Amino acid sequence: MEQLKNCISNQVMIDDGSMEQILSMFETIEINKGDFFLKSGTTCREMAFIEAGFLRMYDVVDGKEITFWMGSSGRFITSLSSFVFQTSNFWNIQAITDCKLHVINREKHFKLCETEPKWLEFDNKLLAHSFALLEKSMFAQLHTTASERFQNLMKEEPELFQHVPLQYIASMLGITPESLSRLRKNHANSIS
DSSP: HHHHHHHHTTTTTOOOOHHHHHTTTEEEEEEOOOOEEEOOSSSSOEEEEEEESOOEEEEEEEEEEEEEEEEOTTOEEHHHHHHHOOOOOEEEEEEEOOEEEEEHHHHHHHHHHHHOOHHHHHHHHHHHHHHHHHHHHHHHHHHHHHHHHHHHHHHHHTHHHHHSSSHHHHHHTTTTTHHHHHHHHHHHHHHH
């Protein structure tokens, strides 16, 4: 759980005792490529830190899968509104590769929020970061070109292009797989 420990300590100043208490609330699991961490229509009761692997958050619209977000190593993933408010979840969260996750259930999460001030501080930063990513994504869809979104993703998360099927990346960027292929080809030509 060293990666999870580093993720927390990079955001908040925390003593060893509090860190050990927080880490003890997580369970390590492995899920196989194609397995679901969460299915739409269910209630989300867990949040996961991704130690290794890639997951995608998607929905099916008019028979077509639309990828909303990709989770990669060093990130948390959950259906936030369902996890917090115990409402029906909108998203499928599926492993794109074999994954190793550190999972905390809802009850332990909220118990930590009450008993460990540093977890609450970290959770608040995690929520703020999640909203900032959502804002950035919405802004990008409205105000940037497909080429700009591709370039930004290549710069920020190049590992996605090595491990994630291109149709999922294209969907997340809001373009067709063919358009993504053209953008990749143009990018390769411009750097060679």
